[in-house]
Amino acid sequence: MLTRILRPLTLxxxxxxxxxxxxxxxxxxxxxxxxxxxAEANPKQFLYVASGSCYAGGVAxxxxxxxxxxxxxxxxxxxxxVIDYNRIAPGDAxxxxxxxxxxxxxxxxxxxxxxxxxxxxxxxxxxxxYLVNATALSAAMRRMVRLPDSSLLISKSTxxxxxxxxxxxxxxxxxPYVNAPAGACATTATLISGVTTLSNGKIVYTHAAASPNxxxxxxxxxxxxxxxDCLTAVAAPVTTALPTDLIRHSSGQLLVSYGSTTAxxxxxxxxxxxxxxxxxxxxxxxxxxxxxxxxxSAMTExxxxxxxxxxxxxAAFNNIERFSFNPNTRLLTRIGTQPFVxxxxxxxxxxxxKVISE
Amino acid sequence: MRRKTIVLPKLLWNRLALFVVALSLFSHSPLHAQRQxxxxxxxxxxxxxxxxxxxxxxTDSSSFRGWSPGIEAGLDLPWSRxxxxxxxxxxxxxxxxxxxxxxxxxERMEGSSKFAKLGLFVGQLGxxxxxxxxxxxxxxxxxxxxxxxxxxxxxxxxMFINYNxxxxxxxxxxxxxxxQSGDLMGFGFTDIGAMMKFVMLFEL
Numbered sequence: 001m002l003t004r005i006l007r008p009l010t011l012x013x014x015x016x017x018x019x020x021x022x023x024x025x026x027x028x029x030x031x032x033x034x035x036x037x038x039a040e041a042n043p044k045q046f047l048y049v050a051s052g053s054c055y056a057g058g059v060a061x062x063x064x065x066x067x068x069x070x071x072x073x074x075x076x077x078x079x080x081x082v083i084d085y086n087r088i089a090p091g092d093a094x095x096x097x098x099x100x101x102x103x104x105x106x107x108x109x110x111x112x113x114x115x116x117x118x119x120x121x122x123x124x125x126x127x128x129x130y131l132v133n134a135t136a137l138s139a140a141m142r143r144m145v146r147l148p149d150s151s152l153l154i155s156k157s158t159x160x161x162x163x164x165x166x167x168x169x170x171x172x173x174x175x176p177y178v179n180a181p182a183g184a185c186a187t188t189a190t191l192i193s194g195v196t197t198l199s200n201g202k203i204v205y206t207h208a209a210a211s212p213n214x215x216x217x218x219x220x221x222x223x224x225x226x227x228x229d230c231l232t233a234v235a236a237p238v239t240t241a242l243p244t245d246l247i248r249h250s251s252g253q254l255l256v257s258y259g260s261t262t263a264x265x266x267x268x269x270x271x272x273x274x275x276x277x278x279x280x281x282x283x284x285x286x287x288x289x290x291x292x293x294x295x296x297s298a299m300t301e302x303x304x305x306x307x308x309x310x311x312x313x314x315a316a317f318n319n320i321e322r323f324s325f326n327p328n329t330r331l332l333t334r335i336g337t338q339p340f341v342x343x344x345x346x347x348x349x350x351x352x353x354k355v356i357s358e
Numbered sequence: 359m360r361r362k363t364i365v366l367p368k369l370l371w372n373r374l375a376l377f378v379v380a381l382s383l384f385s386h387s388p389l390h391a392q393r394q395x396x397x398x399x400x401x402x403x404x405x406x407x408x409x410x411x412x413x414x415x416x417t418d419s420s421s422f423r424g425w426s427p428g429i430e431a432g433l434d435l436p437w438s439r440x441x442x443x444x445x446x447x448x449x450x451x452x453x454x455x456x457x458x459x460x461x462x463x464x465e466r467m468e469g470s471s472k473f474a475k476l477g478l479f480v481g482q483l484g485x486x487x488x489x490x491x492x493x494x495x496x497x498x499x500x501x502x503x504x505x506x507x508x509x510x511x512x513x514x515x516x517m518f519i520n521y522n523x524x525x526x527x528x529x530x531x532x533x534x535x536x537x538q539s540g541d542l543m544g545f546g547f548t549d550i551g552a553m554m555k556f557v558m559l560f561e562l
Contacts (some may be wrong), residue, residue: 026458027419028419028420028458029420029456029465030420030422030456030467030496030498030508031465031498031500031506031507032463032498032500032503033418034508034510034545036415037415037416
Protein backbone atom coordinates (compact mmCIF):
# COMPACT_ATOMS: atom_id res chain seq x y z
CA MET A 1 0.00 0.00 0.00
CA LEU A 2 2.71 2.40 1.05
CA THR A 3 4.74 1.58 -1.98
CA ARG A 4 1.76 2.37 -4.23
CA ILE A 5 1.61 5.87 -2.73
CA LEU A 6 5.33 6.42 -2.64
CA ARG A 7 6.08 5.50 -6.20
CA PRO A 8 3.94 8.21 -7.84
CA LEU A 9 5.05 10.69 -5.20
CA THR A 10 8.72 10.15 -5.71
CA LEU A 11 8.24 10.06 -9.44
CA UNK A 12 6.37 13.37 -9.26
CA UNK A 13 9.08 14.93 -7.14
CA UNK A 14 11.71 13.72 -9.55
CA UNK A 15 9.79 15.06 -12.56
CA UNK A 16 9.17 18.43 -10.92
CA UNK A 17 12.78 18.87 -10.03
CA UNK A 18 13.74 17.75 -13.49
CA UNK A 19 11.33 20.33 -14.87
CA UNK A 20 12.90 23.05 -12.80
CA UNK A 21 16.34 22.01 -13.88
CA UNK A 22 15.45 21.68 -17.51
CA UNK A 23 13.31 24.79 -18.06
CA UNK A 24 15.00 26.74 -20.80
CA UNK A 25 13.20 29.39 -22.76
CA UNK A 26 13.59 32.72 -24.49
CA UNK A 27 13.82 34.70 -21.30
CA UNK A 28 14.41 38.42 -21.63
CA UNK A 29 16.35 40.55 -19.22
CA UNK A 30 13.90 41.82 -16.64
CA UNK A 31 15.80 45.06 -16.11
CA UNK A 32 15.79 45.81 -19.83
CA UNK A 33 12.14 44.87 -20.03
CA UNK A 34 11.28 47.20 -17.14
CA UNK A 35 13.28 50.02 -18.73
CA UNK A 36 11.40 49.54 -22.00
CA UNK A 37 8.00 49.52 -20.33
CA UNK A 38 8.83 52.60 -18.27
CA ALA A 39 10.05 54.37 -21.39
CA GLU A 40 6.83 53.50 -23.18
CA ALA A 41 4.71 54.59 -20.24
CA ASN A 42 6.75 57.74 -19.61
CA PRO A 43 8.39 58.82 -22.84
CA LYS A 44 11.39 61.05 -22.42
CA GLN A 45 10.57 64.73 -22.31
CA PHE A 46 12.36 67.45 -24.21
CA LEU A 47 12.27 71.21 -24.23
CA TYR A 48 11.16 72.19 -27.72
CA VAL A 49 12.32 75.64 -28.69
CA ALA A 50 10.95 77.74 -31.54
CA SER A 51 13.30 80.46 -32.74
CA GLY A 52 11.35 82.83 -34.94
CA SER A 53 9.99 86.32 -34.50
CA CYS A 54 9.71 87.19 -30.83
CA TYR A 55 8.31 89.93 -28.64
CA ALA A 56 10.33 90.79 -25.54
CA GLY A 57 8.68 93.90 -24.18
CA GLY A 58 10.36 96.37 -26.46
CA VAL A 59 13.98 95.43 -25.85
CA ALA A 60 16.18 94.83 -28.87
CA UNK A 61 15.94 91.27 -30.12
CA UNK A 62 18.04 89.20 -32.49
CA UNK A 63 16.91 87.82 -35.79
CA UNK A 64 15.54 84.38 -35.12
CA UNK A 65 17.10 81.21 -36.48
CA UNK A 66 13.72 80.11 -37.93
CA UNK A 67 14.11 76.67 -36.44
CA UNK A 68 12.49 74.31 -33.97
CA UNK A 69 15.03 72.45 -31.85
CA UNK A 70 14.76 69.95 -28.99
CA UNK A 71 16.87 70.23 -25.86
CA UNK A 72 17.52 67.58 -23.24
CA UNK A 73 15.28 68.39 -20.28
CA UNK A 74 17.87 67.26 -17.74
CA UNK A 75 21.07 68.72 -19.10
CA UNK A 76 19.91 71.55 -21.32
CA UNK A 77 22.10 70.21 -24.10
CA UNK A 78 20.89 70.36 -27.68
CA UNK A 79 19.43 66.99 -28.60
CA UNK A 80 18.45 67.61 -32.20
CA UNK A 81 17.24 70.11 -34.73
CA VAL A 82 13.63 69.18 -35.42
CA ILE A 83 13.01 71.45 -38.40
CA ASP A 84 14.85 74.20 -40.20
CA TYR A 85 12.33 76.53 -41.84
CA ASN A 86 15.08 78.24 -43.82
CA ARG A 87 14.98 75.19 -46.07
CA ILE A 88 11.22 75.33 -46.58
CA ALA A 89 10.18 78.82 -47.56
CA PRO A 90 11.80 82.26 -47.27
CA GLY A 91 10.36 84.22 -44.40
CA ASP A 92 8.79 81.29 -42.54
CA ALA A 93 9.16 82.01 -38.82
CA UNK A 94 7.98 79.41 -36.29
CA UNK A 95 6.01 81.33 -33.69
CA UNK A 96 4.29 78.78 -31.46
CA UNK A 97 4.42 75.03 -30.88
CA UNK A 98 1.97 72.55 -29.41
CA UNK A 99 1.97 68.78 -29.13
CA UNK A 100 -0.52 67.29 -31.59
CA UNK A 101 -0.08 63.60 -30.78
CA UNK A 102 2.66 61.20 -29.76
CA UNK A 103 4.46 61.67 -33.08
CA UNK A 104 3.64 65.19 -34.21
CA UNK A 105 3.86 68.84 -33.31
CA UNK A 106 1.71 71.71 -34.48
CA UNK A 107 3.83 74.68 -35.47
CA UNK A 108 2.27 78.10 -36.01
CA UNK A 109 4.17 79.79 -38.81
CA UNK A 110 4.33 83.55 -39.30
CA UNK A 111 4.92 84.64 -42.84
CA UNK A 112 2.97 87.56 -44.23
CA UNK A 113 3.03 85.76 -47.55
CA UNK A 114 1.63 82.53 -46.17
CA UNK A 115 0.63 82.22 -42.52
CA UNK A 116 -0.32 78.68 -41.58
CA UNK A 117 -0.11 75.86 -39.07
CA UNK A 118 2.17 72.96 -39.94
CA UNK A 119 2.04 69.40 -38.72
CA UNK A 120 5.65 68.44 -38.07
CA UNK A 121 6.91 65.05 -37.01
CA UNK A 122 8.91 65.24 -33.79
CA UNK A 123 11.76 63.45 -35.48
CA UNK A 124 11.68 66.00 -38.28
CA UNK A 125 11.11 63.35 -40.91
CA UNK A 126 8.01 64.93 -42.40
CA UNK A 127 6.05 68.15 -42.54
CA UNK A 128 2.58 68.87 -43.89
CA UNK A 129 0.17 71.76 -43.77
CA TYR A 130 -2.42 71.43 -41.01
CA LEU A 131 -4.32 74.67 -41.59
CA VAL A 132 -4.37 77.59 -43.98
CA ASN A 133 -7.05 80.19 -43.35
CA ALA A 134 -6.38 83.66 -44.70
CA THR A 135 -9.28 85.16 -42.76
CA ALA A 136 -8.37 83.74 -39.37
CA LEU A 137 -4.61 84.06 -39.80
CA SER A 138 -4.71 87.61 -41.09
CA ALA A 139 -2.26 89.44 -38.82
CA ALA A 140 1.04 88.82 -37.07
CA MET A 141 0.87 85.52 -35.21
CA ARG A 142 1.81 85.50 -31.50
CA ARG A 143 0.58 82.49 -29.55
CA MET A 144 -1.23 79.20 -29.98
CA VAL A 145 -3.02 77.30 -27.20
CA ARG A 146 -4.45 73.83 -27.61
CA LEU A 147 -7.65 73.24 -25.64
CA PRO A 148 -8.78 69.89 -24.21
CA ASP A 149 -11.20 69.37 -27.10
CA SER A 150 -8.28 69.77 -29.54
CA SER A 151 -9.47 73.16 -30.71
CA LEU A 152 -6.94 75.97 -30.90
CA LEU A 153 -6.84 79.54 -29.62
CA ILE A 154 -4.52 81.69 -31.69
CA SER A 155 -3.41 85.21 -30.91
CA LYS A 156 -2.94 87.24 -34.07
CA SER A 157 -1.87 90.35 -32.13
CA THR A 158 -5.11 92.24 -32.64
CA UNK A 159 -7.56 89.48 -31.71
CA UNK A 160 -7.84 85.84 -30.67
CA UNK A 161 -9.11 83.35 -33.20
CA UNK A 162 -10.51 79.93 -32.40
CA UNK A 163 -10.03 76.97 -34.72
CA UNK A 164 -12.14 73.89 -34.07
CA UNK A 165 -10.75 70.36 -34.04
CA UNK A 166 -12.36 70.05 -37.48
CA UNK A 167 -10.04 72.91 -38.53
CA UNK A 168 -12.82 75.42 -39.14
CA UNK A 169 -12.87 78.97 -37.83
CA UNK A 170 -15.12 79.55 -34.79
CA UNK A 171 -16.41 83.11 -34.66
CA UNK A 172 -18.43 85.38 -32.40
CA UNK A 173 -20.93 86.75 -34.87
CA UNK A 174 -18.75 87.56 -37.83
CA UNK A 175 -15.80 88.47 -35.65
CA PRO A 176 -12.83 86.62 -34.20
CA TYR A 177 -13.53 84.64 -31.03
CA VAL A 178 -12.16 87.50 -28.88
CA ASN A 179 -12.29 90.78 -30.70
CA ALA A 180 -11.91 94.35 -29.43
CA PRO A 181 -13.41 93.80 -25.99
CA ALA A 182 -14.97 96.83 -24.36
CA GLY A 183 -15.29 98.08 -20.81
CA ALA A 184 -12.38 97.30 -18.50
CA CYS A 185 -10.93 95.00 -21.15
CA ALA A 186 -10.44 97.87 -23.61
CA THR A 187 -8.25 98.69 -25.33
CA THR A 188 -6.54 95.39 -25.97
CA ALA A 189 -6.46 95.02 -29.71
CA THR A 190 -2.86 95.81 -30.53
CA LEU A 191 -0.52 93.14 -29.21
CA ILE A 192 -2.02 90.15 -27.44
CA SER A 193 1.23 88.63 -26.22
CA GLY A 194 0.11 85.64 -24.17
CA VAL A 195 -2.98 83.43 -23.92
CA THR A 196 -4.07 80.73 -21.51
CA THR A 197 -7.27 79.31 -20.11
CA LEU A 198 -8.48 78.66 -16.58
CA SER A 199 -9.87 75.40 -15.27
CA ASN A 200 -13.38 76.26 -16.48
CA GLY A 201 -12.25 77.41 -19.90
CA LYS A 202 -12.31 81.15 -19.29
CA ILE A 203 -9.73 82.88 -21.42
CA VAL A 204 -6.97 84.96 -19.88
CA TYR A 205 -4.61 86.94 -22.03
CA THR A 206 -1.94 89.60 -21.70
CA HIS A 207 -1.86 92.74 -23.77
CA ALA A 208 1.32 94.71 -24.36
CA ALA A 209 0.81 98.37 -25.09
CA ALA A 210 1.58 101.64 -23.41
CA SER A 211 -0.01 102.16 -20.02
CA PRO A 212 -2.88 101.81 -19.20
CA ASN A 213 -3.24 99.09 -21.83
CA UNK A 214 -0.45 96.87 -20.52
CA UNK A 215 -2.81 94.56 -18.72
CA UNK A 216 -4.11 91.08 -18.02
CA UNK A 217 -7.64 90.42 -19.23
CA UNK A 218 -10.15 87.67 -18.48
CA UNK A 219 -13.05 86.98 -20.85
CA UNK A 220 -15.76 84.33 -21.04
CA UNK A 221 -14.96 80.80 -22.13
CA UNK A 222 -17.34 81.39 -25.03
CA UNK A 223 -15.24 84.28 -26.22
CA UNK A 224 -16.17 87.93 -26.38
CA UNK A 225 -19.51 88.92 -27.84
CA UNK A 226 -20.64 91.78 -25.62
CA UNK A 227 -19.55 93.82 -22.60
CA UNK A 228 -20.57 91.19 -19.97
CA ASP A 229 -18.01 88.84 -21.51
CA CYS A 230 -15.26 91.09 -20.17
CA LEU A 231 -14.82 89.56 -16.74
CA THR A 232 -11.88 91.51 -15.35
CA ALA A 233 -8.72 93.37 -16.26
CA VAL A 234 -5.61 93.93 -14.14
CA ALA A 235 -2.97 96.55 -14.78
CA ALA A 236 0.72 95.76 -14.93
CA PRO A 237 2.69 96.28 -11.69
CA VAL A 238 4.35 99.38 -13.13
CA THR A 239 3.51 101.49 -16.16
CA THR A 240 6.79 100.68 -17.91
CA ALA A 241 6.37 96.90 -17.72
CA LEU A 242 4.93 95.20 -20.79
CA PRO A 243 3.56 91.68 -20.39
CA THR A 244 5.14 89.29 -22.86
CA ASP A 245 3.66 85.90 -21.91
CA LEU A 246 1.64 84.12 -19.25
CA ILE A 247 1.07 80.58 -18.11
CA ARG A 248 -1.29 78.96 -15.65
CA HIS A 249 0.98 77.05 -13.29
CA SER A 250 -0.15 73.64 -12.07
CA SER A 251 -0.61 75.24 -8.63
CA GLY A 252 -3.39 77.34 -10.17
CA GLN A 253 -1.50 80.61 -10.01
CA LEU A 254 -0.85 82.74 -13.04
CA LEU A 255 2.76 83.56 -13.86
CA VAL A 256 3.29 86.58 -16.08
CA SER A 257 6.55 87.69 -17.67
CA TYR A 258 7.20 91.38 -18.20
CA GLY A 259 9.81 92.96 -20.43
CA SER A 260 10.78 96.57 -20.80
CA THR A 261 13.42 98.97 -21.97
CA THR A 262 13.41 100.12 -18.36
CA ALA A 263 15.77 97.56 -16.87
CA UNK A 264 14.03 97.33 -13.51
CA UNK A 265 10.71 96.57 -15.21
CA UNK A 266 11.92 93.18 -16.43
CA UNK A 267 10.50 90.61 -14.02
CA UNK A 268 8.17 87.71 -13.42
CA UNK A 269 4.99 88.11 -11.39
CA UNK A 270 2.63 85.66 -9.74
CA UNK A 271 -1.12 86.27 -9.51
CA UNK A 272 -4.02 84.44 -7.99
CA UNK A 273 -6.80 83.77 -10.48
CA UNK A 274 -10.23 82.74 -9.29
CA UNK A 275 -12.07 81.14 -12.19
CA UNK A 276 -15.42 81.31 -10.39
CA UNK A 277 -15.41 84.85 -9.05
CA UNK A 278 -13.44 86.25 -12.00
CA UNK A 279 -10.87 87.86 -9.75
CA UNK A 280 -7.18 88.18 -10.57
CA UNK A 281 -5.32 89.60 -7.60
CA UNK A 282 -2.49 89.22 -5.08
CA UNK A 283 0.18 90.32 -7.50
CA UNK A 284 3.63 89.55 -6.17
CA UNK A 285 7.09 89.71 -7.68
CA UNK A 286 8.20 86.11 -8.16
CA UNK A 287 11.59 86.99 -9.65
CA UNK A 288 12.99 90.45 -10.32
CA UNK A 289 16.72 90.09 -10.96
CA UNK A 290 17.04 91.71 -14.39
CA UNK A 291 20.58 90.38 -14.79
CA UNK A 292 18.95 86.93 -15.08
CA UNK A 293 15.59 87.71 -16.67
CA UNK A 294 15.65 90.46 -19.26
CA UNK A 295 13.30 90.74 -22.18
CA UNK A 296 11.49 87.47 -21.47
CA SER A 297 9.81 86.30 -24.65
CA ALA A 298 8.29 82.92 -23.71
CA MET A 299 7.53 80.78 -20.67
CA THR A 300 6.47 77.22 -20.05
CA GLU A 301 6.11 74.72 -17.22
CA UNK A 302 7.55 71.24 -16.96
CA UNK A 303 4.40 69.32 -15.98
CA UNK A 304 6.40 66.65 -14.14
CA UNK A 305 8.47 68.88 -11.87
CA UNK A 306 6.49 72.10 -11.93
CA UNK A 307 9.69 73.91 -12.92
CA UNK A 308 9.38 77.00 -15.05
CA UNK A 309 11.46 77.75 -18.14
CA UNK A 310 11.85 81.36 -19.24
CA UNK A 311 13.37 82.36 -22.58
CA UNK A 312 15.17 85.69 -22.64
CA UNK A 313 14.58 87.37 -26.00
CA UNK A 314 16.88 90.29 -25.22
CA ALA A 315 19.58 90.19 -27.92
CA ALA A 316 22.23 90.38 -25.21
CA PHE A 317 20.86 87.22 -23.56
CA ASN A 318 19.23 84.79 -26.04
CA ASN A 319 19.15 82.03 -23.44
CA ILE A 320 16.74 79.97 -21.36
CA GLU A 321 16.63 80.00 -17.58
CA ARG A 322 15.12 77.29 -15.38
CA PHE A 323 13.34 78.04 -12.10
CA SER A 324 11.55 76.15 -9.40
CA PHE A 325 8.33 77.72 -8.17
CA ASN A 326 7.08 77.69 -4.60
CA PRO A 327 3.32 78.34 -4.67
CA ASN A 328 3.33 79.21 -0.97
CA THR A 329 6.01 81.87 -1.04
CA ARG A 330 5.08 82.66 -4.67
CA LEU A 331 8.77 82.92 -5.47
CA LEU A 332 10.76 81.55 -8.37
CA THR A 333 14.24 80.25 -7.58
CA ARG A 334 16.82 79.96 -10.31
CA ILE A 335 18.13 76.42 -10.72
CA GLY A 336 21.90 76.43 -11.07
CA THR A 337 24.23 79.34 -11.55
CA GLN A 338 24.28 79.29 -15.34
CA PRO A 339 21.47 79.54 -17.88
CA PHE A 340 19.77 76.20 -18.55
CA VAL A 341 20.38 76.77 -22.27
CA UNK A 342 23.16 79.22 -23.03
CA UNK A 343 23.10 81.62 -25.97
CA UNK A 344 23.46 79.76 -29.26
CA UNK A 345 22.11 79.69 -32.77
CA UNK A 346 18.79 77.99 -31.99
CA UNK A 347 18.08 80.10 -28.90
CA UNK A 348 18.04 83.42 -30.72
CA UNK A 349 14.79 85.35 -30.38
CA UNK A 350 12.83 82.47 -28.91
CA UNK A 351 9.15 82.81 -29.75
CA UNK A 352 7.89 79.74 -27.86
CA UNK A 353 9.07 76.90 -25.63
CA LYS A 354 7.22 73.78 -24.59
CA VAL A 355 8.00 70.62 -22.65
CA ILE A 356 6.86 67.77 -24.89
CA SER A 357 7.63 64.09 -25.08
CA GLU A 358 10.13 62.68 -27.54
CA MET B 359 29.97 44.59 -3.34
CA ARG B 360 30.04 41.92 -6.00
CA ARG B 361 28.41 38.62 -5.09
CA LYS B 362 29.21 35.23 -6.46
CA THR B 363 26.51 33.84 -8.76
CA ILE B 364 25.35 30.31 -8.04
CA VAL B 365 24.58 28.32 -11.16
CA LEU B 366 23.38 24.79 -10.64
CA PRO B 367 24.25 22.30 -13.33
CA LYS B 368 21.59 19.79 -14.30
CA LEU B 369 23.62 16.98 -12.83
CA LEU B 370 23.36 18.53 -9.40
CA TRP B 371 19.59 18.77 -9.71
CA ASN B 372 19.40 15.16 -10.67
CA ARG B 373 21.46 14.18 -7.63
CA LEU B 374 19.18 16.21 -5.43
CA ALA B 375 16.19 14.41 -6.88
CA LEU B 376 17.78 11.04 -6.19
CA PHE B 377 18.44 12.17 -2.64
CA VAL B 378 14.76 13.03 -2.27
CA VAL B 379 13.77 9.60 -3.50
CA ALA B 380 16.14 7.86 -1.15
CA LEU B 381 15.10 9.93 1.83
CA SER B 382 11.41 9.38 1.20
CA LEU B 383 11.88 5.63 1.02
CA PHE B 384 13.97 5.73 4.17
CA SER B 385 11.37 7.72 6.02
CA HIS B 386 8.81 5.00 5.41
CA SER B 387 10.74 2.13 6.80
CA PRO B 388 8.73 0.27 9.47
CA LEU B 389 11.18 1.55 12.06
CA HIS B 390 10.03 5.10 11.55
CA ALA B 391 6.35 4.61 10.91
CA GLN B 392 5.54 4.90 14.55
CA ARG B 393 2.65 7.28 14.70
CA GLN B 394 -0.69 7.32 12.94
CA UNK B 395 -2.00 10.86 12.38
CA UNK B 396 -1.32 14.26 13.81
CA UNK B 397 -1.71 15.69 17.27
CA UNK B 398 -2.73 19.20 18.24
CA UNK B 399 0.56 21.06 18.35
CA UNK B 400 2.95 23.55 16.96
CA UNK B 401 5.73 22.86 14.56
CA UNK B 402 8.81 24.49 13.17
CA UNK B 403 10.52 23.52 9.97
CA UNK B 404 13.25 24.46 7.59
CA UNK B 405 14.01 23.27 4.14
CA UNK B 406 15.48 23.75 0.75
CA UNK B 407 13.83 23.81 -2.62
CA UNK B 408 13.99 24.84 -6.20
CA UNK B 409 12.05 27.63 -7.80
CA UNK B 410 11.11 28.70 -11.29
CA UNK B 411 9.74 32.23 -11.58
CA UNK B 412 8.36 34.15 -14.51
CA UNK B 413 7.85 37.92 -14.65
CA UNK B 414 5.66 38.79 -17.59
CA UNK B 415 5.39 42.32 -18.95
CA UNK B 416 3.11 43.62 -21.69
CA THR B 417 5.18 42.09 -24.47
CA ASP B 418 8.05 40.03 -23.08
CA SER B 419 8.72 37.79 -20.15
CA SER B 420 11.72 36.99 -18.00
CA SER B 421 12.21 33.68 -16.27
CA PHE B 422 14.48 32.78 -13.40
CA ARG B 423 15.54 29.52 -11.83
CA GLY B 424 17.44 28.68 -8.67
CA TRP B 425 17.36 27.89 -4.99
CA SER B 426 14.75 28.88 -2.46
CA PRO B 427 15.51 27.89 1.15
CA GLY B 428 12.96 28.75 3.80
CA ILE B 429 11.76 28.43 7.35
CA GLU B 430 8.19 27.97 8.50
CA ALA B 431 6.29 27.72 11.78
CA GLY B 432 2.78 26.43 12.10
CA LEU B 433 -0.03 25.00 14.14
CA ASP B 434 -1.82 21.69 13.52
CA LEU B 435 -5.51 21.69 14.41
CA PRO B 436 -6.74 18.12 13.87
CA TRP B 437 -10.40 17.20 14.29
CA SER B 438 -9.52 13.57 14.02
CA ARG B 439 -6.33 11.55 13.83
CA UNK B 440 -6.49 11.64 10.06
CA UNK B 441 -7.73 15.10 9.16
CA UNK B 442 -7.83 18.68 10.26
CA UNK B 443 -6.63 22.17 9.57
CA UNK B 444 -3.23 23.70 9.78
CA UNK B 445 -2.00 27.26 9.64
CA UNK B 446 1.54 28.43 9.19
CA UNK B 447 3.71 31.37 8.34
CA UNK B 448 7.26 31.74 7.26
CA UNK B 449 9.78 33.24 5.00
CA UNK B 450 11.30 31.90 1.83
CA UNK B 451 14.49 33.29 0.41
CA UNK B 452 15.02 33.22 -3.32
CA UNK B 453 18.29 33.26 -5.14
CA UNK B 454 17.52 32.82 -8.82
CA UNK B 455 19.29 33.37 -12.09
CA UNK B 456 17.79 34.42 -15.40
CA UNK B 457 17.36 31.38 -17.61
CA UNK B 458 18.29 33.32 -20.74
CA UNK B 459 20.72 31.62 -23.00
CA UNK B 460 21.93 34.97 -24.32
CA UNK B 461 25.51 35.70 -23.49
CA UNK B 462 25.38 39.48 -23.29
CA UNK B 463 23.96 39.74 -19.78
CA UNK B 464 23.70 37.96 -16.47
CA GLU B 465 20.77 38.68 -14.21
CA ARG B 466 20.14 37.56 -10.69
CA MET B 467 16.96 37.80 -8.65
CA GLU B 468 17.27 37.83 -4.89
CA GLY B 469 14.78 38.54 -2.19
CA SER B 470 12.23 37.00 0.07
CA SER B 471 8.62 35.98 0.28
CA LYS B 472 6.93 36.27 3.64
CA PHE B 473 3.87 34.07 3.53
CA ALA B 474 0.88 32.92 5.53
CA LYS B 475 -0.86 29.65 4.73
CA LEU B 476 -4.10 27.97 5.65
CA GLY B 477 -4.60 24.35 4.68
CA LEU B 478 -6.39 21.10 5.18
CA PHE B 479 -4.73 17.77 5.80
CA VAL B 480 -6.18 14.37 5.12
CA GLY B 481 -3.89 11.59 6.14
CA GLN B 482 -0.44 12.41 4.88
CA LEU B 483 -1.68 14.78 2.23
CA GLY B 484 -2.04 18.49 2.82
CA UNK B 485 -3.24 21.28 0.57
CA UNK B 486 -4.39 24.86 0.81
CA UNK B 487 -3.68 28.44 -0.09
CA UNK B 488 -2.28 31.64 1.26
CA UNK B 489 -0.85 35.04 0.58
CA UNK B 490 2.69 36.19 0.21
CA UNK B 491 4.47 39.52 0.52
CA UNK B 492 7.24 39.44 -2.01
CA UNK B 493 10.25 41.72 -2.26
CA UNK B 494 12.86 41.12 -4.91
CA UNK B 495 15.93 42.87 -6.15
CA UNK B 496 16.98 42.04 -9.68
CA UNK B 497 20.57 42.91 -10.50
CA UNK B 498 22.02 42.81 -13.95
CA UNK B 499 25.41 43.01 -15.49
CA UNK B 500 25.13 43.69 -19.19
CA UNK B 501 27.72 43.94 -21.89
CA UNK B 502 25.66 46.79 -23.34
CA UNK B 503 24.34 48.83 -20.46
CA UNK B 504 26.67 47.89 -17.59
CA UNK B 505 25.37 47.29 -14.09
CA UNK B 506 21.82 48.01 -13.05
CA UNK B 507 19.47 47.08 -10.28
CA UNK B 508 15.67 47.11 -10.02
CA UNK B 509 13.42 46.49 -7.08
CA UNK B 510 10.01 44.94 -7.37
CA UNK B 511 7.48 44.06 -4.70
CA UNK B 512 3.88 43.23 -4.09
CA UNK B 513 1.38 40.80 -2.63
CA UNK B 514 0.62 37.54 -4.39
CA UNK B 515 -1.49 34.49 -3.71
CA UNK B 516 -0.26 30.95 -3.44
CA MET B 517 -1.56 27.40 -3.60
CA PHE B 518 0.29 24.40 -2.32
CA ILE B 519 0.07 20.69 -1.93
CA ASN B 520 2.32 18.65 0.30
CA TYR B 521 2.94 15.12 1.36
CA ASN B 522 4.14 14.37 4.87
CA UNK B 523 6.17 11.50 6.23
CA UNK B 524 6.28 10.86 9.94
CA UNK B 525 9.90 10.10 10.72
CA UNK B 526 9.43 10.11 14.42
CA UNK B 527 6.80 11.46 16.87
CA UNK B 528 8.92 14.59 17.03
CA UNK B 529 9.87 14.96 13.37
CA UNK B 530 8.18 15.12 10.01
CA UNK B 531 9.51 15.30 6.50
CA UNK B 532 7.41 17.32 4.09
CA UNK B 533 7.57 17.51 0.31
CA UNK B 534 5.70 20.45 -1.00
CA UNK B 535 4.78 21.78 -4.40
CA UNK B 536 3.92 25.46 -4.58
CA UNK B 537 2.29 27.70 -7.15
CA GLN B 538 2.36 31.40 -6.59
CA SER B 539 0.90 34.11 -8.82
CA GLY B 540 -0.09 37.72 -8.77
CA ASP B 541 0.88 41.19 -9.84
CA LEU B 542 4.18 42.78 -8.90
CA MET B 543 4.16 46.43 -9.88
CA GLY B 544 2.43 45.77 -13.18
CA PHE B 545 4.27 42.59 -14.01
CA GLY B 546 2.51 39.24 -13.91
CA PHE B 547 4.42 37.06 -11.49
CA THR B 548 4.24 33.28 -11.51
CA ASP B 549 6.39 30.94 -9.48
CA ILE B 550 6.37 27.20 -9.25
CA GLY B 551 8.54 25.57 -6.68
CA ALA B 552 9.27 22.33 -4.92
CA MET B 553 10.64 22.14 -1.41
CA MET B 554 11.69 19.50 1.05
CA LYS B 555 11.26 20.51 4.69
CA PHE B 556 12.38 18.98 7.91
CA VAL B 557 9.76 19.75 10.55
CA MET B 558 10.06 19.51 14.33
CA LEU B 559 6.81 18.80 16.17
CA PHE B 560 5.81 20.00 19.62
CA GLU B 561 2.59 18.63 21.05
CA LEU B 562 0.48 20.96 23.15
